[in-house]
Amino acid sequence: MKLENIPNPINIQNFTTENGAVYPSLPLSFTIAGLPLHTAPVVLVNHALTGNAEVTGENGWWNDLIGPDKTIDTTIYTVVAFNVPGNGTDSFIIENYQDFTTRDIARIFIKGLELLKTEQVHTIIGGSVGGGIAWEMLALQPNITQNLIPIATDWKSTDWMIANCYLQEQILNNSSRPIEDARIHAMLCYRSPESFKEKFQRTINTNLSIFNIESWLAHHGEKLQKRYQLASYKLMNQLLKTIDITRNTADFETLLSGTTAAIHIIGINSDLFFTAKENRETYQELKKIKDNVYYSEIDSVHGHDAFLIEYKQLDHLLADIFKAETIKR
Structure with a gap:
């Protein structure tokens, strides 16, 4: 229009x-x-x-x-x-x-x-x-x-939110794979123990010889790295930390x-x-x-x-x- x-x-x-x-x-x-x-x-x-x-x-x-x-x-x-x-x-x-x-x-x-x-x-x-x-x-x-x-x-x-955003910021500023590693940590906050249990049941990815939860987290990290920019992640994490x-x-x-x-x-x-x-x-x-x-x-x-x-x-x-x-x- x-x-x-x-x-x-x-x-x-x-x-x-x-x-x-x-x-x-x-x-x-x-x-x-x-x-x-x-x-x-x-x-x-x-x-x-x-x-x-x-x-x-x-x-x-x-x-x-x-x-x-x-x-x-x-x-x-x-x-x-x-x-x-x-x-x-x-x-x-x-x-x-x-x-x-x-x-x-x-x-x-x-x-x-x-x-x-x-x-x-x-x-x-x-x-x-x-x-x-x-x-x-x-x-x-x-x-x-x-x-x-x-x-x-x-x-x-909350203090809990600020703490998680602080950890995200440390990963984004210090990791050799900042977007992937920050996303892996973030997925632990975005989901729940019960969600992971329901989805994965401690199963193994036989092709990679690792747990399916590990391959799933790695996939999410790689996927975000391909479409997201480091500066954008840092900014949006800063916004999440400063709601008040x-x-x-x-x-x-x-x-x-x-x-x-x-x-x-x-x-x-x-x-x-x-x-x-x-x-x-x-x-x-x-x-x-x-x-x-x-x-x-x-x-x-x-x-x-x-x-x-x-x-x-x-x-x-x-x-x-x-x-x-x-x-x-």
């Missing part, structure tokens, strides 16, 4: 990060699917660590949920997705990854919506670090969305008491990364100050990655939120 002469990527000019780094120009590339912009409710989808703005279509990473007649129905909604600048999808790379925090990306996405002449959206939805960016956007602009749907994430990085809507601002309740948005938190019972317990605590805190806050949980052995695996459950949990717009129309 023609975007009223809006270029892709958008240029974010004279951007100063929280840490004081100045970027004269930051390219913000994006995709738009569904109905033309400004003709329908907008759903903003924030991608996860190794994801991108291609959320639907043949190679869309969430095309089980987004598309014609699907839960996020592209015959009803306009679906916008931004690439995190430096995520490696386009030619732009950020070498000084420590210049940025999750809040900086939230500020960039808000600016992107402004330049698309979209002041408020129907829904901001994201999983993992994409959900963390969503939380930061709401804290910065309480009226930016009618619905916030953070999935397998939270409004802050309260850093240098106000407390959690003060920040979110000013929003009328409905907040639909979706946790995963086996998530080792953003634990269900933390999500339930966030829900209980929000219930003290808001009525329109909801918590639901994906039941899965597959850990953090369940939001990318358990499509039927996620589809069911999201259906009620998006069905209301269908009924209105």
